[in-house]
Amino acid sequence: MAKSGFRGGPMGGGMNMNMVRQAQKMQQDMLKMQQELEAAEYEATSGGGMVTAKVSGKHEVVSLTIDPEAVDPEDVEMLQDVIIAAVNEAMRKADAAQAEQMNRLTGGLNLGF
Secondary structure, eight states, X not given: XXXXXXXXXXXXXXXXXXXXXXXXXXXXXXXXXXXXXXXXXXXXXXXXXXEXXXXXXXXXXXXXXXXXXXXXXXXXXXHHHHHHHHHHHHHHHHHHHHHHXXXXXXXXXXXXX
């Protein structure tokens, strides 16, 4: 009976084991990065600094600061708008930081994350 032309056992040699190790390291790096990003906080202001929102990497509002001068009972809509703007901008900052870190980790490869 002829021997198989494959060397290195069922994994096909050291090349595949090296790829497995690299994938495992990337997975560990991604988990660490995800934990760091979730722990980070992102801040944005709107209304000329009248409202400041801070969100976590988990997309949770951590704090919201409203300058008392921004509170006008006659114009509640304006206050609502600047709050929404500040929160949305802080969320965009969190998303951008996450995308940047993922791009750095994957070397620009689009892996569907």
